[in-house]
Amino acid sequence: MTERRQPQLRRPIIVWFRDDQRLADNPALSHAVSSGCPVVCVYVYDAEPRHGRSLGAAARWWLHESLRELDRALRSLGGSLVLLSGAERETIEAFASAVEAVEVCWNRRYSAAQRQTDASIKSALEAKGVLVSTFNGHLLREPWKVTTREGQPFQVFGAYWRAARLGFSPEPPQPAPDGLPFYSLPERARTLAVDLIDLKLQPHAPDWAAGLRETWTCGENGAQQQLQHFLAHVLDGYAASRDAPAHDGTSKLSPYLRFGNISVRQIWYAALATAQSESIPGEHLHRFQDELGWREFSYHLLFHFPPLHEVNFRRQFDAMPWRHDAQALRAWQRGKTGYPVVDAGMRELWRTGWMHNRARMVVASFLIKHLLIDWREGESWFWDTLVDADEANNPAGWQWVAGSGADAAPYFRIFNPVLQGQKFDARGDYVRRWVPELSRLPDVSIHAPWLAAPAQLEAASVRLGETYPFPVVDHPQARMRALAAFDALRGGA
Ligand code: FAD
Numbered sequence: 001m002t003e004r005r006q007p008q009l010r011r012p013i014i015v016w017f018r019d020d021q022r023l024a025d026n027p028a029l030s031h032a033v034s035s036g037c038p039v040v041c042v043y044v045y046d047a048e049p050r051h052g053r054s055l056g057a058a059a060r061w062w063l064h065e066s067l068r069e070l071d072r073a074l075r076s077l078g079g080s081l082v083l084l085s086g087a088e089r090e091t092i093e094a095f096a097s098a099v100e101a102v103e104v105c106w107n108r109r110y111s112a113a114q115r116q117t118d119a120s121i122k123s124a125l126e127a128k129g130v131l132v133s134t135f136n137g138h139l140l141r142e143p144w145k146v147t148t149r150e151g152q153p154f155q156v157f158g159a160y161w162r163a164a165r166l167g168f169s170p171e172p173p174q175p176a177p178d179g180l181p182f183y184s185l186p187e188r189a190r191t192l193a194v195d196l197i198d199l200k201l202q203p204h205a206p207d208w209a210a211g212l213r214e215t216w217t218c219g220e221n222g223a224q225q226q227l228q229h230f231l232a233h234v235l236d237g238y239a240a241s242r243d244a245p246a247h248d249g250t251s252k253l254s255p256y257l258r259f260g261n262i263s264v265r266q267i268w269y270a271a272l273a274t275a276q277s278e279s280i281p282g283e284h285l286h287r288f289q290d291e292l293g294w295r296e297f298s299y300h301l302l303f304h305f306p307p308l309h310e311v312n313f314r315r316q317f318d319a320m321p322w323r324h325d326a327q328a329l330r331a332w333q334r335g336k337t338g339y340p341v342v343d344a345g346m347r348e349l350w351r352t353g354w355m356h357n358r359a360r361m362v363v364a365s366f367l368i369k370h371l372l373i374d375w376r377e378g379e380s381w382f383w384d385t386l387v388d389a390d391e392a393n394n395p396a397g398w399q400w401v402a403g404s405g406a407d408a409a410p411y412f413r414i415f416n417p418v419l420q421g422q423k424f425d426a427r428g429d430y431v432r433r434w435v436p437e438l439s440r441l442p443d444v445s446i447h448a449p450w451l452a453a454p455a456q457l458e459a460a461s462v463r464l465g466e467t468y469p470f471p472v473v474d475h476p477q478a479r480m481r482a483l484a485a486f487d488a489l490r491g492g493a
Helices: 027-035 057-075 088-098 112-127 157-165 210-215 219-233 254-258 264-277 282-304 315-319 326-334 340-352 357-370 375-385 393-402 417-424 429-434 454-459 475-492
Strands: 013-017 039-045 081-085 103-107 131-135
Touching: 013 027, 013 088, 027 039, 027 103, 027 131, 039 057, 039 088, 057 081, 057 210, 057 219, 057 254, 057 375, 081 088, 088 112, 103 112, 112 131, 157 282, 210 340, 219 254, 219 264, 264 282, 282 393, 315 475, 326 340, 326 357, 326 375, 340 357, 340 375, 340 417, 340 429, 357 375, 357 393, 357 417, 357 475, 375 393
Parallel strands: 013 039, 013 103, 039 081, 103 131
Antiparallel strands: none
């Protein structure tokens, strides 16, 4: 009792924030509060991890905003976020010694490199007599808890998701603590802390983030606003609207989930409650839950299989005769392929740091199959430009499209970018928004301007090869080339 009133008399517990940048439903934070010890909240930024991936540029932008919001939230409780910079293991160990921590706690991460780092930190701290406690703050189910009857990991989504849900309800989310007994840092620990600006997460010269700033309100409050918008305006109709890239038809919660500004449990229960109270037809809720299930499945794959962003899940694809074509890759990256729906997707990504799922599938298929460029090139471009760039979902999505992944789309299914546009953007609204130089073309030719009559092009001020490119490849020829490459692969297997 006396100790609680005078927390400085006790050694502190460190809450190490990572991809869980929120106060509500944060098991590591709740554990620290219930320990009765004074609390220190830290984040460690390692610009160049020895193992694992450095953050891409768009994710760094989000991280800056998200850390600022987390600090603000902690300040409203009377404390602050301590920012540290450097290799995670050395930095956490040095800081734990400087504050004489009794315990360090965190929510778990799942890539092989992250798990290796966390395991080595845990042993090093425990060897010095510091307790370590770890929790699940990121997923509905831990990846190792869902297995086949033989105890093996799943490789097919349907079977995985059925098994994951069988007799299982996610833990209900916990509210944010209404107070935290913050520890006052001794001088030797204060000298280790850095300012947010020192992390150099934001772009300058040039500052390309204007579109990101316009699009997103980062952090935990932003996540809650986005969730409320989704529940009020999008969930009822989700199963139908989720495939139309011009519509506000999905949750746009992916970057918040990526950085843990919201937990999947909070989303799960909020969607369930709204569906019940508003009598929303089950198909919409179930479709949305299935998408959260794909996220769980991607983490299951990340946990159980080799580095997903480097290695073909199906090793047969190692022999794929990928082309090296810097010019075509650049045309794809810049949204100048001459296929309007592909260019719209790539420009949405460049401007906002996000791309609609349908467009992600179309642009990925175009790079891999029409241009025959290695899916890893596309994965790394997405990694650098997406605010939701995710260790599990990004490589799993790319391998799914490539056909090299678990439960993937068959390689021979090659999206026709014109038909995809006509089907999912029938009125051309998506193309008009992101490829304004085509905006005056009529619906009938907006997805294939090279087929428009000269008078139509002139009336719309489109000069092919000048104001908008000719297609970088011919669809039928590119399709044949991709199928031939795949046949050779099968022949060689
Ligand atoms: P919603 O439709 O509202 O879905 C809700 C949540 O479910 C999403 O926020 C996401 O966490 C999860 N989800 C939805 N679809 C998928 C899926 N196919 N696979 C795994 N999880 C899913 N998602 C990322 O979060 N980060 C990535 O880096 C990423 N890269 C991708 C790359 C490719 C080539 C492809 C085809 C898909 C990728 N996805 C990625 C999956 C998906 O496109 C996005 O999760 C989705 O578009 C995010 O928008 P939303 O939040 O509005 O989704």
